[in-house]
Amino acid sequence: MKKTSIKLKFRASVKPQKEGTLMFQVIHDRKVRRIKSQFKIFKEEWDEAAGQILLTASDSSRCSQLQIIRLNVEWELRRLRKIIDTFKRSGKEWNLDEVLQKFNPYVNKEYSVFHFMQVQIQRKKQLGKIRSSETYQATLNSFMNFRQGIDLTFDMFDSELMELYEAELRNRGVVRNTSSFYLRILRTNYKLAVEKGLTQDCRPFKRVYCGMDKTVKRCLSFGEIKKMKELDLSLKPALDFARDMFIFSFCTRGMSFVDMAYLKKSDLKNGYLIYRRKKTGQLLTIEWTWQMQALIDKYKGNPTQYLLPLIVREDGTERRQYQNQMMKINRGLKEIASLMHLSVPLSLYYSRHSWATIARGKSIPLSVISEGLGHDSELTTQIYLDSIKSVEVDRANRKILRDL
Numbered sequence: 001m002k003k004t005s006i007k008l009k010f011r012a013s014v015k016p017q018k019e020g021t022l023m024f025q026v027i028h029d030r031k032v033r034r035i036k037s038q039f040k041i042f043k044e045e046w047d048e049a050a051g052q053i054l055l056t057a058s059d060s061s062r063c064s065q066l067q068i069i070r071l072n073v074e075w076e077l078r079r080l081r082k083i084i085d086t087f088k089r090s091g092k093e094w095n096l097d098e099v100l101q102k103f104n105p106y107v108n109k110e111y112s113v114f115h116f117m118q119v120q121i122q123r124k125k126q127l128g129k130i131r132s133s134e135t136y137q138a139t140l141n142s143f144m145n146f147r148q149g150i151d152l153t154f155d156m157f158d159s160e161l162m163e164l165y166e167a168e169l170r171n172r173g174v175v176r177n178t179s180s181f182y183l184r185i186l187r188t189n190y191k192l193a194v195e196k197g198l199t200q201d202c203r204p205f206k207r208v209y210c211g212m213d214k215t216v217k218r219c220l221s222f223g224e225i226k227k228m229k230e231l232d233l234s235l236k237p238a239l240d241f242a243r244d245m246f247i248f249s250f251c252t253r254g255m256s257f258v259d260m261a262y263l264k265k266s267d268l269k270n271g272y273l274i275y276r277r278k279k280t281g282q283l284l285t286i287e288w289t290w291q292m293q294a295l296i297d298k299y300k301g302n303p304t305q306y307l308l309p310l311i312v313r314e315d316g317t318e319r320r321q322y323q324n325q326m327m328k329i330n331r332g333l334k335e336i337a338s339l340m341h342l343s344v345p346l347s348l349y350y351s352r353h354s355w356a357t358i359a360r361g362k363s364i365p366l367s368v369i370s371e372g373l374g375h376d377s378e379l380t381t382q383i384y385l386d387s388i389k390s391v392e393v394d395r396a397n398r399k400i401l402r403d404l
Contacts, residue, residue, distance in 0.1 A: 009025045075152075117189055120136060155199050225250060231339070245348070254352025257329075
C-alpha cells in the first residue's frame, strides 16, 4: 500500500518582521504537494521541531488570534485527512491532484456562515424587521472581527470556538448581557442551519452563557423628572429639544424612541394616540393629555406626515434621520444630567423605566403597568402588556401626570 503523510509546514516571509504562511504538505506515492493556506503567523510563533503553532504571545489579544488560527488549521487538517481516507476506502487508484481538487481551502458559498447570516439579514429587511436586521449585522460584524475575516462552515462550530469568542468579547470589555446577546443570535442561526441540513447539532453553545442577567433599573424619581421639565433651557435649544423629547416619552408611558420618530399625525384622533410598536407589532392606545399637546404645540411646522420633528424630510433617509436624532438627544440628556448633578448616564431609555417605577410607587397594580423593564424576560412583559385594558392604563397615566 502506498504511504501517505500530511504535515503542517511554515514558510517564512522573505521580508523581516513580516508574517509567513502556513502550508499543508501532503506526500503520497513519493510525490509532494504543498497547499497554501490563508493563515499567517510570525516566525517566532512557529515551533519547527513540533510542527505546530506556539501560543506564547504575551499579548492576550494576539494569543486569542493564534488560538483561532490553530483551531482553523486543525479543522482543515481533519478535512484533508477525511478526503484522503475516502479515497483509500474506495479501493481505486488515486493521486494528489485529485485530492487537491477535492480539497478547497476556501469555504464554499453554499456552506459559508458569513454568507448564511447575510442572507438572514436581507430576509429580515424584506420582512420590514429593520431593527432585527441591524442586531444581526452587529453580531456578524463582531464575529467576523473575532475571526479576522476568515470564513467558516457550521461544521466548524464547536464548544471550544464559542468559548474563545466569549473570552474575546470579555477581553474587549463587552458586558455579559451584550456578549450573551451576540451568542444567542449566533445560536439562532446555527439552529436554522441544522434545520436546513447544513450541519448536525453538536451543541457548540453548551459551555457559554446565553442567558440574560438582571440589570439595575435605570430610572429617575418623579421629583427629578419634574425638575427637568421646569429647567430653563431657552438659551440651549439642543438641550431644550432633548429634554422635551424625554418628557414626551415619559408622558406616553415610556414610548420607545423609534415609535416616537415614526408617529404620524393621523395616529392622533378623537383624543387618543393609536400606534403600533415597531418592536413587537402590538397596537397601543394612549389617552391624549394636555402635557402631550403642549409639546406638540411647541414644535409645530413639521411639513412631513410625522407628528414630532424627528424626521423632517421624506426622501428615503428617514431611518438615518431618526438614528442621528437619537444620538444627539442622548448626548443632550447627558449634559442635562450634568446640569442637574445626576450621577447617571441619562438616556431616552430612562423614561420607560422611570414611568414603570413611579407607577409602582403610586400603588398602581402590577397588572396595569406590567412592570415592563423589571421582568426576567421580554416574553413575560409582553404577556402582561397583552392583558392590560387600555382604560386602566389611561387612568394610571393620568394619575402619574397629574402633578407634572
